[in-house]
Amino acid sequence: MSDKAINSGDSDELQALFDSIVAANSGPAETPAPTPAPASGAASAPSAEPAAAVTAAAMNMDEPARSMFASIGQLTRKVHDALREMGYDKSLEKAAAAIPDARDRLSYVATLTEQAANRTLNAVDVAQPLQDKIESDSEALAAEWDKLFANQLSVEEFKQLAARTREHLKTSANNARATNSQLLEIMMAQDFQDLTGQVIKKIVEMAKEMEGSLFEFLVQFSPAGSPAHKPAADLDDSLLNGPVYNAEGRTDVVTNQEQVDDLLASLGF
């Protein structure tokens, strides 16, 4: 019985202390009074009464013993924890050290993605006017060529048109080349994906590790029955959640613009 009571501790002193307190409290009455087996007590009514009296006495004795039990249990837990604290300290230290690292990695991701976006947008800014020029010049020349085919141009005008067309073809080639180099630049700007992907993968691993050691720590140190491993879903109640990274199984979010429109329409907006 006492073995069972202290099964979480390894201390002989505590075991002895516990035994002495149990003995002092229960006195002559045997604490581990076995509850009457229903099969044996069923036969005779007179024997059932003393058995009940013994059980009641045991309950009375149990009350102070129980609070002692609780305090000793806590003491034992403290010793137990102290012995193992070193190990947990290490895992917590590791977890704490991982946080600045993760922070750095994340700002690296932020920097890289911002750079890539700017690089891409810059390339578009350069390439668009080149394309616009090709478009507008081609349209103007095409209109003149239409006139020529409608016999509306003089020989002199035709000569000018031919010269301008020749010039246009050269410019267009140059613009196309320049545009191509911007497209290449846009392509190259996507290299952030590879880099950030790797970094994010590492952060995910780190988070997993951190979660593991913190969870273990919480299980050991939190009072029994406390919700040590409750997902942070409760924190999600605000209206500032950012992008939904996993909409699976959720009914409180929309996943595309149509759903937004449908919801608004259903509300009369």
Added chain:
Amino acid sequence: MTDKNIRFLVVDDFSTMRRIVRNLLKELGFSNVEEAEDGQVALHKLKSTTFDFIVSDWNMPNMTGIELLKAVRGDPTLKHLPFLMITAEAKKENIVEAAQAGASGYIVKPFTAATLDEKLGKIFQTLNK
């Protein structure tokens, strides 16, 4: 036909997103675009300059988009301005909240140029009624 010279205020704390929205608006023929990095700056600009259209993110420091929307709707000189929300906030609660606060439209990120075009068109249609 919509006046292409109307003056837009694009509010987002991410400069890249402001650039993208600005470029998309330009693509749609609207090149009169100003930017603000949060609701506070936006409100200041709205009070000192005249704008015809607000496009705003939700989640921003200092003053969020929904706070800006409420401030705009509560200001007699600004309350008539069309207010288009473009945000990554995709909870139904958010959409309802924005609609009730008087948003003229709601676009969830990531979005396409076609979506922006459609929403703008819808808002202008309502305005011209």
